[in-house]
Amino acid sequence: MQRPAILGGPRSVPDAKPVWPKIDAATLQEIERVLTTEPLCPVGNTGIQGEFENRFAAFHGRNFALATNGGTAALMLSVHGSGVQPGDEVIVSPFTWGASISCALQCGGIPIFADIQRSTFALDPDAVRAVISERTRAIVVVHLFGGPANLNALRGIADEHGIALIEDCAQAAGGWYDGQRLGTIGDFGAFSLQASKNLTGGEGGILICDDREMFERAMSMGTHPQRLFAELTLPEFQQRIDSLAFNYRMHTTSAAIAKGQLDHLDQWTDMRNDNAAKLYDAVKNFDFLEIPEIPNQTSTSKHAFYHMPFIYRPGVLPIDRDLFCRALSAEGMTAEPYVRIPFHLRPRIQNHDYFGRGYPWSLADSPPRYQRGDCPVAEEICEVEFQIKDPLHEECSDVVAGMVEAFRKIENAAEAIAAAASEVVEFDLAERTKGWD
Template identity: 40%
Template sequence: MSDQLAIFGGKKTVTETAPVWPRFSDEDIDAATWALNEARTKRDFISASFGGEGLEAFEGDFAKFLGAEHVVSVNSGCAAIHVALMAAGVKGGDEVIVSPYTWGQTVSPILQANAIPVFADIEPDTFNLDPASIEANVTPHTKAIVVVHLFGGPARMDAIMEVAERHNLMVIEDCAQADGASYKGKRVGSWGHLGAFSIGNGKNLAAGDGGMVTTNDKWLWEMALLFGHHPSRQGRQLEDPELREYIDSCCYTYRMHPISSVIARSQLKHLDEWNAERRRNADYLSEKLSEIPGVAPPDVAEGGEHVYHMYPMTYEPEEMDGLSREVYVKALAEEGVGVSAYVKEPIYLRRRYQEREYFSGNGLPWSLGKREVTYAAGDCPVAERRCAEQEMNLGSTAWYEDCTELMDQIATAFRKVAENVGTLKEREGELSQEN
């Protein structure tokens, strides 16, 4: 291998590629084919209006997997969060505390519920909500907390539940990136009052578009069915006489397609083994990166089991002569390591929040608020610094098989860039201008 950086004409370091994801085994394909054959005689294998055999078997298996009592399957992670908020009793004008350092779809459902997002800061190590900052943002109008387990790493749920209990708040976990992760021996999605999962777009359980709402509370499960499913299923399964009054009045019929549920059920059997392999690859890479200047591997909350849906790192410019992240990332890209900032700007600094311009410009949901909630630079300094200077992310990882060779090559690329910091620094001006 030449020591010259690829950005200056040297040889590219990374030649290995990650396995293809999502992956569908013969077993998954057989399961989907079986379901389609069943659909010739049983309608509930092609539409889940009534719930049905395929869908409810998956819900049962996922509940067991999670160690939760109840599951309602829906058509996306975003829908799952929306249903969970509605089930939790979040009403127009209520405040909901949430991380500004996340995928936008953690927050969109709060707006869909006409509630007002209030952003608390993150921890510099886990990148998830800081329990102390949550507490500092509680007001008499706060109704709930939406806690995201970003990148597959668990938030400190014990401390967060303590804050919630002190202030009588509902907790909804956004587990879209954390299928199968756990904290202190308990799966994420079973800590809060409600959990919300995604099985879409390359998630660790990637069966097709879909999501799950999870809870240990029968009444919340009935509420989730009431908002998320077809009135036919509600009529069959709701028991609470008061809730039955609402059947067919305000439901989003966000039901999951039965074929997705059948594929998800088939894949669920392998989720733990895939996650263990993701963890093994990530730990191996972290060990190597921890010896290289300029980059810090991700931390995990003590007692947490990360599932590395993504692999986030921290750029340390002070160890790289102050080289800009932009040029560092360019040099890595030429070596074959595609690294980018996943969250480019904290959610509250985005234009729509600054202008409060959602839903046809009627000022909703903020016009329903009981006090003025402001969004300003400096609100969440840890999240702001991370977005502006520190974050580097390898994106969705797909490391569910042995990727040792790829991990070695990635680490070699980081080392090569670190060893050539002098040359990069000399030509920094020129490199930052190039597209």
């Protein structure tokens, strides 16, 4: 039996892994050009920022794009642009990054949690239907890990009820659903360009939208009056131009980095899909793993594979999920659970404690109380999900093979790992695992 790295053995995954983000010579040149020839603080659809916004909008076939300083800002402006006002309800997922929920809170929206689907990790349309009320103003759907949510059903629900659909594409640049790029079926698509994301500027974000009124409403809350004077066309928003809005502008270097990446995004996404398919296929027969079904993976729908999710079947191996992930990480990869506590069970949400004084829940006649059991799928998934976070955007069969080897080694050595982990006192690793190699 081979000794696993967590017990002092050699790592299975080669050190030479794809490097992310990719900052190539052309990007460095573009950064230099921008820093030496353009204003460092553009306040309009001009220069590198304008080029990036226009290319991003065209890439997605949308009329409008607004660059921001982060995905959180792009989401919050999307919620505002959707017309959410303080006291309105916004349907959100409990299994996500908090910004998919705080974007509603920041607009005074009251989050209403709907459960997720076990296959997509995204909002379950039936669960969304069950929590819609006459106070619902928007749905924020997250394409978690880059996997497309069930957008046809969610779009249908939004249209039926006259409410907005916002796609949180922070993890999903490069993904497709039913022949359309993710971010183009909702009223808004909001992307993060933070350093780990599939398309990155180091930091930054961008929103896309097709509707002028929604776009102008979003922009009016997030940028400089000079830009608003130049670009807002609707009297409703022109009348409100001043410097009271948030400053959510993007830095020029972010645009310089991200713009060039658009040329490679599709190729990187295909490679991520290839590598994910190989890895899933190679580990699918391990009893202790459940491979997500990924139902929307068809010729016209594509996962963006920001991360690769797995479900760890409890009780099959004598080690728990967290120790399993530590053992995988010791082998030279990055494996960890995503959300440990679903958001509807977090103290700040349970205690209505966000801005203070119970706002925005205090605006409701009978503010929602969130309870265990509200979202049973999400609650269970938090206990069993983990993800591989390594960037797999290049051909790297040796890395994938190393990962498969890591799974195998840990399965074989699970008893020994469990025994070592249960030792309270220091023990001699070499002595305990003599004769393994």
